[in-house]
C-alpha cells in the first residue's frame with residue numbers, strides 16, 4: 001500500500017486534478033489518496049467563520065457567494081459529460097446550501113469546525129465524480145469514519161488503525177481509495193480538524209495505520225529546500241533528511257510540512273517523500289531513518305514567538321524552582337519551545353499567546369517577569385551540526401550584526417536555535433544562506 005497526498009495547489013485547478021488522476025493510476029500498487037481542499041478554500045472558510053463569529057452575516061453571505069461562483073466555474077472545466085456535470089453541480093449546491101443555512105443559526109465552536117470541513121469534503125467528492133467520468137474504479141473513504149483525535153486533541157492512532165482496517169476490509173477487491181485530509185472527529189464525536197496544513201498529518205497517520213511502503217506528499221515545490229523560499233531568493237532542494245531533521249524543520253516553520261506530521265511515519269518507519277505535482281520527475285526529498293550526511297542541511301523560521309524572562313537572584317538556583325515555573329505553563333496547556341538559563345534568570349519562549357496574562361500573573365511571585373513579543377525562532381537543522389567543523393564559527397560570523405536574544409543547542413543533536421526580533425528575520429535568513437551554504 002502507498003499513500004499519496006495532494007495539497008491545495010495540486011488540486012486547485014481543474015487541469016491539476018486531471019494530472020493527479022494520472023499520477024495515482026500509474027503503478028499497480030494499491031493507493032490511498034489524500035486530498036486537501038482546493039487552494040484558497042480553507043482561508044475563505046476561515047473568513048466566513050470569523051464574519052459569523054462577529055455577527056456579520058451579510059459579509060459571510062457575500063464570501064459564501066463568491067466561493068460558490070468559484071466552484072461553479074471549476075466544475076465546468078473539470079468535467080465534460082452533462083450527466084457528471086449535473087452530479088457535480090448537485091454536490092456544490094448541497095455544500096453551499098449547508099453554508100447558507102449555517103448563517104441563520106447561532107454560531108458555536110462546533111459549527112466553526114463543520115464550516116472548515118467543507119473544503120476537503122467538496123474536493124474529494126468532485127474528484128471522485130471526475131474519476132467516475134474517466135471510468136477509473138475507486139472507493140471514496142470518508143475520513144470522518146476513521147480519523148480520530150482524543151480529548152487532548154492528539155490523534156488516536158490505535159482507533160484510526162482499527163477503523164481504517166475495517167473500512168478497507170469491505171473493499172478487498174479495490175486498489176484505489178480517495179479520502180479527505182485535515183478533517184476528523186474528536187472525543188465528543190463532533191467534526192474537528194488536525195489544524196491548518198493538517199492534510200500532511202492525515203497522510204502520515206494513514207501511512208502508519210496501514211504500514212504503507214511509502215508516504216508521498218505531493219506539493220508545489222520539488223522537496224524540502226535548504227532555506228525558506230518565500231523569504232530567500234536562492235534555495236536548493238535537499239535529497240535526504242532523517243525523520244528527526246524533518247520533524248525539527250517542520251516544527252520550526254518549514255511550511256512544506258505540518259508541524260507535527262512526521263512522528264506517525266517515523267514510528268512505523270515509513271519513508272516520506274516530498275514531491276512536486278508540477279514537475280513529477282524531479283527527485284524531491286526522501287525522509288527516512290538515516291540522515292544520509294552530516295552537517296547543516298537547512299534553516300527554518302517560526303514567527304509569532306513570545307520570549308518570557310524570569311529574573312530572580314534569590315530563587316533561581318533553589319531546588320524545585322524550574323519545576324514551579326514549568327507547572328505554570330503546564331496548567332495553561334502552553335508548550336515551551338526554547339529555554340535558556342543563567343545564574344540570575346531563565347528565559348523561555350512560547351508560540352501560544354492565549355493565556356499569556358494568566359501565565360505572567362502566576363510567574364510574578366517567582367521574580368521579575370519581562371516579555372518580548374514579535375520574536376522569531378531561526379532553527380539551523382542538520383545531523384551532528386555542532387560537532388561538524390567550522391559550523392559554529394560560520395554561523396556566528398554570518399550574523400555578527402544581528403541582535404540575538406537567545407541561543408539554544410543540545411536539546412537534540414540536530415538543531416541550533418536562535419531567537420531574534422522578527423524585524424531581523426529576513427536579514428538573518430539571508431546572511432545564514434550566504435554564510436552556511438554560500439548561496440546569495
Ligand code: ADP
Pocket residue numbers: 006007008009010036197218219220221223224225226227228229230253254255256257298300
Ligand atoms: P500544500 O498546499 O501542497 O500543502 P504548502 O503551501 O502547505 O503546500 O507547502 C508548500 C510551500 O511551503 C512551498 O510552496 C514553499 O513556499 C513553502 N516552504 C516554506 N519553507 C520551505 C522549505 N524549507 N522547503 C520547501 N518549501 C518551503
Ligand code: ASP
Pocket residue numbers: 007008036037042043119181182195196197198199200
Ligand atoms: N485545507 C487545510 C488547510 O488549508 C488543510 C491542508 O491543506 O493541509 O489548512
Ligand code: MG
Pocket residue numbers: 007197200255256257258
Ligand atoms: Mg500544506
